[in-house]
Amino acid sequence: MNVKIVATKEEREDAYLVRTKVFIDEQNVPVEEEIDKHEHESTHFVLYDDVHSPIGAGRFRILDGIGKVERICVLSSARQKGSGIRIMDAIQTFAASRDITRLKLNAQTHAIPFYEKLGYQTVSGEFLDAGIPHKTMIKEI
Numbered sequence: 001m002n003v004k005i006v007a008t009k010e011e012r013e014d015a016y017l018v019r020t021k022v023f024i025d026e027q028n029v030p031v032e033e034e035i036d037k038h039e040h041e042s043t044h045f046v047l048y049d050d051v052h053s054p055i056g057a058g059r060f061r062i063l064d065g066i067g068k069v070e071r072i073c074v075l076s077s078a079r080q081k082g083s084g085i086r087i088m089d090a091i092q093t094f095a096a097s098r099d100i101t102r103l104k105l106n107a108q109t110h111a112i113p114f115y116e117k118l119g120y121q122t123v124s125g126e127f128l129d130a131g132i133p134h135k136t137m138i139k140e141i
Contacts, residue, residue, distance in 0.1 A: 014054035
């Protein structure tokens with residue numbers, strides 16, 4: 001598996017493909033909520049398997065000096081194999097290279113244990129985003 005920072009149109013389409021399968025097809029998030037106004041200001045990441053097929057994605061942007069981790073997703077066939085950890089590690093490395101010392105994300109509640117294992121702490125109550133329960137989490141890096 002290999003995480004790439006999106007540099008081409010094709011790589012961006014690979015990220016959108018994974019996000020579409022996970023968020024729109026599996027979780028019924030409306031396309032207009034999933035592909036939003038922040039796409040062009042974000043740095044996108046794609047996780048490829050050993051035959052160079054996209055299996056995971058995420059994006060990152062900086063808001064008021066804090067790194068915002070967003071749209072982390074892995075195809076169902078690639079889950080529970082360390083795929084999400086690889087994406088998160090790549091984003092954290094990227095953030096650190098930009099002198100970012102705090103990361104923030106809005107986690108779907110079922111994914112909170114995953115993010116806790118990576119050192120994130122819950123800092124909010126539950127709220128709905130695209131009709132899905134979430135909580136905000138932060139991590140100092």
